[in-house]
Amino acid sequence: MSSDFPQSISSLAAHLVTILGQRGWRVTTAESCTGGLIAAAITEVPGASTVFQRGIVAYANEEKTALLDVDPNILAHHGAVSEPVAYAMAAGALSRSKADIALAVTGIAGPGGGSPDKPVGLVHVVAVGGSKAGDQSRHHRQVFSGQRWDIRRATAQQALQMAIHLAT
Numbered sequence: 001m002s003s004d005f006p007q008s009i010s011s012l013a014a015h016l017v018t019i020l021g022q023r024g025w026r027v028t029t030a031e032s033c034t035g036g037l038i039a040a041a042i043t044e045v046p047g048a049s050t051v052f053q054r055g056i057v058a059y060a061n062e063e064k065t066a067l068l069d070v071d072p073n074i075l076a077h078h079g080a081v082s083e084p085v086a087y088a089m090a091a092g093a094l095s096r097s098k099a100d101i102a103l104a105v106t107g108i109a110g111p112g113g114g115s116p117d118k119p120v121g122l123v124h125v126v127a128v129g130g131s132k133a134g135d136q137s138r139h140h141r142q143v144f145s146g147q148r149w150d151i152r153r154a155t156a157q158q159a160l161q162m163a164i165h166l167a168t
Contacts, residue, residue: 009153012160013041013048019167020051020101025132027163028053028099030068030089032080033107033123035059037156053099058089068092079118081106083139086124090137100132101166103159109151121145123155127162138162 020027029039039055042048056067061080064070069092070085078084090104107123114120121144129136140162144154 009037009041009156009160010044012157012164014045016160016164016167017042017045017048017051019164021047023100023132023167025100025167026051026053026098027101027103028093028097029055029159030093030102030104031055031057032059032064032089032105033109034105034152034156034159037152038103038105038159041156041160053097054093056093056096064089064092067096069095081108081118081122081124083124083126083141086126086139087128087137090126090128094128094130100130101163102126102128102130103163104128105155105159107151107155109148109155111148119143121151123151123158125155125158125162127159127166129166133166136166138166 036057058064058067061075068089070088074084086104086106090102094102104126110120125140127138144151
């Protein structure tokens with residue numbers, strides 16, 4: 001594994017690839033604040049091509065709508081960093097792929113952009129499984145501390161952990 005990823009992310013990604021490979025499942029990602037970090041961690045694992053479907057980085061709201069079918073009204077009403085948007089991103093990624101699990105993340109990695117209601121470090125992570133995964137879904141809201149990289153890394157770790165939990 002590349003030393004560019006912290007060991008915990010590398011280990012989680014390798015574990016996820018193993019589990020998905022054993023089940024014959026595939027995963028897709030829809031990322032905003034992590035900018036493709038989750039997809040990069042998964043594809044760093046040898047053999048990931050058997051389980052990784054695609055990764056979509058939709059940073060701008062317009063791209064969340066264009067690439068993931070996120071309803072502009074949901075964005076307007078809840079804001080990009082919200083549980084409904086994270087679920088819509090995951091649903092869009094799942095419907096536009098042949099994956100069995102979709103991971104979606106949206107958040108404020110900082111150092112700016114926060115508000116009292118949505119502080120820097122706030123992230124919403126969603127894991128959604130299709131019919132093979134029992135149509136399960138999980139949401140995790142967290143306010144991570146640290147610098148931009150710390151927040152992005154912690155978000156990727158959380159998403160990988162959620163995918164592992166969904167797949168087991």
